[in-house]
Amino acid sequence: MIRAWSAADVRAAEEPLLAARVPLMERASFTLATQVVRDLRARRTSVRGARVALLVGAGNNGGDALHAGAVLARRGAAVTAVLTSGRSHAGGLAALVRAGGRVVDLCASPQQPASVVQAVVQAVVQDVAASDVVLDGLVGIGARGPLRDLPADVVSGLSALSGTPEGDDRPLRAQGAWVVAVDIPSGTGVDDGFVGGPVLPADRTVTFGAAKPGLLLPPAAGLVGELTVVDIGLRLDVEPAVRRLEAADVARAWPVPGGADHKYTRGVVGVVAGTTTYPGAALLTTTAAVRAGAGMVRYRGSDDVGRAVVGARPEVVTAPGRVQSWVVGPGVPGGPDVDENGNDDGQRERGRGGLAAAAGRLGGLAGGPVPAVVDAGGLDLLEETSPPWFVLTPHAGELTTLLRSRGVDVRRADVEAEPLRWARRAHELTGATVLLKGGVTVVVGPGVAYAQADGPGWLATAGAGDVLAGVLGAMLAARSDDVVASPALAAEVAAAAVLVHGRAAHRANPGGPVAALDVAHAVPAEVAALVNSA
Numbered sequence: 001m002i003r004a005w006s007a008a009d010v011r012a013a014e015e016p017l018l019a020a021r022v023p024l025m026e027r028a029s030f031t032l033a034t035q036v037v038r039d040l041r042a043r044r045t046s047v048r049g050a051r052v053a054l055l056v057g058a059g060n061n062g063g064d065a066l067h068a069g070a071v072l073a074r075r076g077a078a079v080t081a082v083l084t085s086g087r088s089h090a091g092g093l094a095a096l097v098r099a100g101g102r103v104v105d106l107c108a109s110p111q112q113p114a115s116v117v118q119a120v121v122q123a124v125v126q127d128v129a130a131s132d133v134v135l136d137g138l139v140g141i142g143a144r145g146p147l148r149d150l151p152a153d154v155v156s157g158l159s160a161l162s163g164t165p166e167g168d169d170r171p172l173r174a175q176g177a178w179v180v181a182v183d184i185p186s187g188t189g190v191d192d193g194f195v196g197g198p199v200l201p202a203d204r205t206v207t208f209g210a211a212k213p214g215l216l217l218p219p220a221a222g223l224v225g226e227l228t229v230v231d232i233g234l235r236l237d238v239e240p241a242v243r244r245l246e247a248a249d250v251a252r253a254w255p256v257p258g259g260a261d262h263k264y265t266r267g268v269v270g271v272v273a274g275t276t277t278y279p280g281a282a283l284l285t286t287t288a289a290v291r292a293g294a295g296m297v298r299y300r301g302s303d304d305v306g307r308a309v310v311g312a313r314p315e316v317v318t319a320p321g322r323v324q325s326w327v328v329g330p331g332v333p334g335g336p337d338v339d340e341n342g343n344d345d346g347q348r349e350r351g352r353g354g355l356a357a358a359a360g361r362l363g364g365l366a367g368g369p370v371p372a373v374v375d376a377g378g379l380d381l382l383e384e385t386s387p388p389w390f391v392l393t394p395h396a397g398e399l400t401t402l403l404r405s406r407g408v409d410v411r412r413a414d415v416e417a418e419p420l421r422w423a424r425r426a427h428e429l430t431g432a433t434v435l436l437k438g439g440v441t442v443v444v445g446p447g448v449a450y451a452q453a454d455g456p457g458w459l460a461t462a463g464a465g466d467v468l469a470g471v472l473g474a475m476l477a478a479r480s481d482d483v484v485a486s487p488a489l490a491a492e493v494a495a496a497a498v499l500v501h502g503r504a505a506h507r508a509n510p511g512g513p514v515a516a517l518d519v520a521h522a523v524p525a526e527v528a529a530l531v532n533s534a
């Protein structure tokens with residue numbers, strides 16, 4: 001699991017070590033240089049003679065880059081530091097010069113007219129782009145807002161270089177430079193992943209002490225490249241702000257049945273999905289639940305859709321009965337376009353019944369509360385508040401509708417720009433666990449947040465959400481009682497379902513397009529690989 005702490009928590013953890021004069025910067029910069037050497041080797045580039053450009057800001061982030069540059073210069077690299085502020089880290093600068101590094105100071109003659117400075121910036125940018133490695137040491141956890149001043153000019157200049165004809169936004173990659181962000185890609189929001197101005201996309205980010213939330217959250221997460229977390233001896237005893245499950249976490253937690261198990265210990269999933277107008281969602285959701293290892297799946301819907309489902313998945317039953325989780329909403333119409341006169345085959349009514357049972361409001365025969373996945377049209381059936389064992393699975397548009405229905409003035413673009421903020425807001429308003437689907441899927445539960453980036457872009461295809469709902473329904477059913485008893489557990493199971501769903505998509509067709517049903521059919525092999533790797 002990757003745990004990310006806020007800039008303030010990281011600074012608080014650094015304090016005692018700095019006070020004890022622990023050489024944190026030397027540790028950080030040496031490890032950074034070692035990683036750069038590994039990357040050069042992987043790119044078949046000798047360190048000796050390698051062209052290394054350092055983009056240096058005014059603070060300790062620049063200090064890290066300068067000290068790392070001095071290590072590389074001592075190894076024979078041709079290192080050039082581009083100073084973008086009049087206040088570069090003195091110790092780092094002295095170390096670089098002693099090691100034979102070169103310095104280009106963009107602030108050398110502050111009285112220069114802006115046109116001259118810009119001409120120098122353009123010349124420097126061309127040199128930087130011709131480097132083998134670029135270290136982005138402009139700003140780190142001291143960043144405030146989007147990049148400004150000369151740091152912004154340099155990054156904009158690099159980004160403006162003509163990339164590949166497709167307008168690749170990675171011009172440096174197009175020209176061979178390997179970009180390593182020091183601590184964070186400069187210009188990204190440290191604690192929220194916000195991107196409000198120029199950012200140099202990194203091929204690798206080497207972050208010190210602990211990951212920061214912005215490295216796991218969209219849109220910044222898409223600019224981080226490979227993330228390397230360097231231990232510099234920080235002790236972080238507070239709860240992380242954001243977590244990211246990794247394969248090993250899911251492998252360890254997956255419930256593997258034993259000899260005493262039966263369908264009710266493995267978990268029965270009740271599915272209210274699809275209508276005669278949209279029967280496909282019923283097939284996708286039930287197939288995914290079956291293939292994710294549900295003890296049994298009860299499909300609740302109209303007879304003709306039920307016949308189609310059982311025809312495709314003979315394991316599914318259509319009789320009512322006990323379930324350990326509900327999946328309500330895939331393919332069920334919602335919103336203002338629904339007319340209550342049955343164009344939903346009675347699915348909304350069945351969905352309300354399932355949610356009432358899941359909330360434990362029916363008591364008696366319907367049994368106690370069980371987890372529920374509430375997707376698509378099901379989101380319209382929610383009561384004002386829901387328990388945390390309800391997992392809402394909206395995409396950005398559905399979350400916008402949900403928030404606006406509760407009086408929040410928000411647009412889809414706002415939700416896409418700050419997904420964690422708005423998923424958290426929806427959790428606060430509804431009480432439910434909120435899984436906001438996207439390139440990076442964020443999950444917010446009571447006191448916990450996950451950011452998962454497991455799936456390929458190819459997953460943006462019809463029915464993928466129906467499959468995720470089925471996988472999640474099966475995983476919640478397998479741990480039904482625990483999920484109801486532990487408020488934060490639904491979020492962890494939801495993040496695990498997102499990881500399995502994303503990895504199954506990669507497995508279904510590595511590097512290429514996938515159909516939602518292919519993803520469902522790849523789930524068993526992905527689960528087997530995870531469980532057997534534990």
Ligand SMILES: NC(=O)C1=CN([C@@H]2O[C@H](COP(=O)(O)OP(=O)(O)OC[C@H]3O[C@@H](n4cnc5c(N)ncnc54)[C@H](OP(=O)(O)O)[C@@H]3O)[C@@H](O)[C@H]2O)[C@H](O)CC1
Binds near residue numbers: 014062141143151152
């Ligand atoms: N704490 C330690 O000893 C260690 C820190 N590490 C590294 O240090 C940075 C944090 O360093 P810090 O000096 O606190 O801050 P930064 O270097 O991140 O940036 C501060 C300077 O950058 C300017 N700034 C801030 N925001 C912007 C912006 N949006 N655009 C342009 N310039 C910006 C700011 O200028 P002001 O005018 O606002 O003062 C500051 O001068 C951390 O990230 C690590 O890399 C070590 O790794 C561990 C030890």
Ligand SMILES: [K+]
Binds near residue numbers: 183184
């Ligand atoms: K940086």
